[in-house]
Amino acid sequence: MSADLVQASNLWPFIAYIAAILVVIAAMLAIPHFLARPTAVRAAGEPFESGVVPAGDIHVRLTIRFYPVAIFFVIFDLEAVFILAWAVAFRETGWLGYIEMSIFIGVLLAALIYLWRIGALDWRTERQKLQDAQLRI
Incomplete structure (x- = not known):
């Protein structure tokens, strides 16, 4: 062959x-x-499961303020995966792994404090902040 x-x-x-x-x-x-x-279905144009009749356009524009919070959520949620993986392998990593995870969590806390201090997590607009300041006076 x-x-x-x-x-x-x-x-x-x-x-x-x-x-x-x-x-x-x-x-x-x-x-x-x-x-x-x-067959002709009588309820073809009606809502299926939720029972809520749609009203208006489905393409709703969100303000830009929602996106940074969503990105921060994804970033900090991803870090939870790393912490979980470390927790599963806690005994194998020993003290060195504990120290490394402490540094990692410290960096996360520093990033969270930084975001909080610069106002990235604040939902209020500048106009709302000024109105709040005027109400306090």
């Missing part, structure tokens, strides 16, 4: 597998077409 014939004989199971996949996909697309009964 030549090398080309051996390669071709090893390739036929893969070709048969791809053909079987295509047949199954075609059957999955064709069977509902033949079995479905075309």
Whole structure:
């Protein structure tokens, strides 16, 4: 047997597998077409599960103030994954792992304090801050 014939004989199971996949996909697309009964549904335009009738446009513009808070949430939530992984391997890491995680948590706390001090976590606008200051006077 030549090398080309051996390669071709090893390739036929893969070709048969791809053909079987295509047949199954075609059957999955064709069977509902033949079995479905075309009926006019009275409640076709009504809400399905929530029961709330949509009002207005679904494309609502959010203010830019929501995005930094969302980004900070994702960042600090991702750090929870690292802390969880450290907690699972706590005994294997020993004191060195404990010191490294303490430094990591310290950096996170420093970042959180920095964000808090610069007002990145504050929801109020400058106008609202001025109004609050005027009310205090």
